[in-house]
Amino acid sequence: MRFVLAIVSFVVGLLLVGLAVGQRTVFAPPSSLVAQSTAKSSAPVTVIPGTTLNANPGYQEINVRGSGDVFAAYGTTSDVQAWIGDAEHTTLRFDAQDGSLTGRTTGTDTSVPDPKGSDLWYQEYDGAGQFTVRLPQDVSVVIVGDGEDAAPSDVSVTWPRDTATPSVGPLLVAGGLFLLGGIALLVWAVLHQRRGRGPRRRSGGTRPPRVRASRRAAAAGAQVPSRGRRGRRAFVAVPVLLVGALTLAGCSSEYWPQGGAASPTPTATATGAADQAEPVAATKQQITRIVQRVASVAKRADAARDATLAAQRFTGAALELRKANYTIRAKDSDVDAPPAISADEVCVALPQQTDTWPRTIFAITAADCSAKTAAPQALTLTQETARDPYKVAYDVSLEADAQIPTLAPTSIGAALLAANTKLLTIAPDQVATAYADILSKDTASEYADLFAVQDDALRKTIGKAYKDKKAKALPDTAKIEYSSEIPDDGAVAFATDKAGALVSADLDEVEKVTPTASGAEVNTEGAVKALSGVDSSKKGISATYGVQVLFYVPPVGSDEKAVLLGFTQGLTAASEVQ
Template sequence: IIVGDGENAAPSDVSVTWPRDTATPSVGPLLVAGGVFLVGGIVLLVWAFVHQRRGRGPRRRSGGSRPPRVRASRRAAAAGAQVPVRGRRGRRALVAVPVVLVGALGLAGCSSDYWPQGGSAATPTPTATATGTAVQNEPTAATKQQITRIVQRVAEVAKKADDARDAEIAAERFTGAALDLREANYTIRGKDADVDAPPAISAGQVCVALPQQTDSWPRTVFAVVAEDCDAKSAPQALTLVQDSARDDYKVAYDVSLEAAAKIPSLAPTSIGAALLASNTKLLSIAPDEIATAYGDILSKDSDSSYASLFQSDGDGLRSTIGKAYKDKKSESLPDTAKIEYSSEVPDDSAVAIATDGAGALVSADLNEVEKVTPTAAGAEVNTEGAVKALSGVDSSTKGISATYGVQLLFYVPPVGTDDKVVLLGFTQGLTAASEVQ
């Protein structure tokens, strides 16, 4: 993919180049083998000449006892003169010298490409130019087996913490919005046994495992888990983060998927996917804006300026805490009290991981705040259920504020398409309650 910086024009001249492999690793060994055979052939040739000469040595004449003639050289030797003897071994030794010399000179001209290279093959290095950038795949944050083990350990810690209602244990494997929900739940259940525990983390099967494509930290992994991936029970979508190599992966978002939710096509686990910037312009709406936009929809529904970006069909959260629910709750209050709704979005909380087709899975959290205050002198606001347990207030003349944390998972299409943002799942629950100050 080739993109610009959002200000200047995109590159107009792009080229893809790669080096040609001209190495011939078998040439060197073959040259050496040829030289060995050449030397062997010369040795055999010399040996053949020597053998032939020996076979034609001097023969004695038959008859007569004529003494052998003594040549002058022998007489001179007998007289003590030093006469050089012409031997054959010297000439034979000199024959091998040019052969070895020629072979050495020939092999000296061979480059390292003529020999097999040890170790791994050279790794291509991406290079950046003014007209484009060459990018190579990076390693992934975790393998499928590692993600499976991570989920199993998270499930064990979650069960232990939920049973003991111990927030410190939960903090070992939870963070952010997922931890806030569990901490509040433990406090509420400590005072009201009728309140349900948070949904247990399923560790039966990892249906989807999508790690971030990176070799550095922090790291992100998206996983869909269920007791049985083929069953019709609603699975959970986990967004896990690891701050450093020494830290454990922690669940930042634990979302129950909608019954009809369809996870878009994702990259294989072995390849992974890129983590997108929270303000990226490649999506129909930036990840750091999606929670604010959806909060406006929960408040105004079709009257929201963001309504055209989101798909309404299959959105179960709108009927749960949307405008219709809020209007109905407001109408149910007596004339001596009023209710106000507002939304808050934590900074830098959205996590966006790329999907096939240039879209993204975006995890975000939203705080829905309900504030009930009396409108008549002497009137009080009474609390009940989870709000009463968490706030510790039975009634107040000032009013009660309750915050509901909402964890969201969206599919966000790429910019320039007519596709809608789809809510894939959510988890919501009371995270804070107090008397209005």
């Protein structure tokens, strides 16, 4: 009976261990779920929304194939939709019943522009292939061919499957216990049997002891295998196998039930994305990439004096200054090129809080943010529509001792204040007008009390003292007149942490030199001569200097004054007086 129980225990143990091993081999669940697109459409764009990507948990492996041009990128869903606009596009959804991706086509336009290099994308992939991401619900993938033909239709998304088998551990342990029990029963049965076969007394006469054949063979010198060795080997192999199985079971949490409530899966985020209450125009990673692209275009345009190339990344006052510089340098090689834009480090990245257009971002760049070897540059960039690149509207060299006020983190961004807001000591759209008056009248200006005098290098450069000195240096046969022109809707104001604002603005300082005596002429030189193309004139010469400024303007009710943080100025126009 004991042998029967041992055999039954062994059989049950082996069955349990075999079942456990089978769950990790024959009966193991698939390691991934692959959903293949079944959509056939002529639309030039295919979109995989964040909701589709998160239809199953885990990372998303996206595979895109196509015979022609293949491009894929991802960005916030709102940005992707804005870039697509009215273009015909196929939106892929996950069909849980069929385990496939089904498409729905909407839109009317039959083509889209080249999506490569768009400032909206978090990341982009050029060419067919596979990429793995873990995107949240509000980030979508856009797939485009050449922009006119149908987008690649061979698209699949793969999600990892939960391959945990929590019953493996308990089954292995239970099987091990049964095997150990079988061993114990077997040992008990063997010992009991041996005790039952012990020596007994015989009633008759004595008989000589029987010598077994094995003993006789041994006495004759033959080698006889030890009895029971094979059984002992098998007896040892079972515990070794059992210990190995139990050790394997203890190596992975996938083999055991997890007690308590399941831990929530962390929310997936795209590279560069951040959790925030308000949407922002761009992330730190995007702003850094935008600045690098701007710096690259500026370097090539400045070297080639190519205004058309510069217009790809510059606009407004910043573009006018470069265009004039290119014209001047074409005729006068001694004139310096505009200061190069450094993209080595982005010291400050402040996006506007918005998900609509136009959009604005503010950045401070330098070769080394911690060093003072070169003046950092403050860039104010705008994006008119979703399909336009960001362009530099203001490129300002910061003062050496400029103290930038505390700003919000990049992930939070800042509000763009209205040009006529009453929340500041002076409205942003009045900053240029007021400061132009100070450059003309200095302390006699009605706005003098609103602006700090200390460390204002621009006043020393083109202020009233400079103007008076230049007027006195003219001969009696000529006179000089100064005036200012303020562009409409030019000011950009970013809110700071303490209710103040960073205000970027521009103004044009016009110098008009005219003769006062009959027959007198006004001679030109340097940049004015190169830009105007006039050597001398009896009518006079008008020169316009564009001035870009960056101010910190305190909140209304504050005792602080507006502080000039930086400026850039240069000749932008010159001509004969008409």
